[in-house]
């Protein structure tokens with residue numbers, strides 16, 4: 001089954017709030033985005049799924065794009081928002097997306113860790129390189145080294161901030177630097193704990 005079919009099936013079969021990655025209030029994403037997003041520049045939530053991050057950023061009056069492989073997921077958010085047309089929705093693959101403008105903030109919660117193939121990771125960092133404005137910042141959250149080995153029944157690669165920036169350097173030498181890192185533990189709706197790492201990347205001055 002292709003990844004797109006997998007994700008459409010997942011979002012079509014279960015209520016938003018029953019998904020293991022569901023958050024009623026999307027923290028620490030919201031605080032991080034508000035801290036790091038240069039005012040006036042657009043924000044992109046890659047693999048945003050049905051996340052409620054867009055609700056808050058849209059209410060802040062920010063120019064937000066949500067990209068996801070699953071049109072079903074994006075429809076959940078569209079149906080929930082009062083003004084869905086204020087948001088740009090892209091059904092697409094982050095590893096092959098060709099953005100037509102530059103973003104001040106790239107947000108990824110629990111997407112990069114699904115890219116178990118080197119060519120996918122190369123595509124991801126090529127997209128990030130094309131999408132990020134010169135003063136832009138990328139917030140990339142994945143399962144931490146002590147996190148689960150699978151998510152949504154798919155294998156994942158777990159990272160530390162050091163291993164994530166090392167992978168960025170392998171795929172896009174000299175393009176990005178790590179400007180911050182942190183950790184948090186997500187509690188799933190069933191009460192299981194999932195440790196995440198947070199890597200905050202900026203462009204390297206070239």
Ligand SMILES: C[S@@+](CC[C@H](N)C(=O)[O-])C[C@H]1O[C@@H](n2cnc3c(N)ncnc32)[C@H](O)[C@@H]1O
Pocket residue numbers: 003007021022023046047048049050051052067068069070073092093094095108109110111114151152
């Ligand atoms: C675990 S969910 C996280 C969703 C959202 N970021 C959140 O925190 O609620 C992973 C999401 O990544 C999306 N996804 C997986 N692979 C993708 C890809 N190659 N390009 C774009 N989206 C992808 C899935 O459709 C799904 O919505």
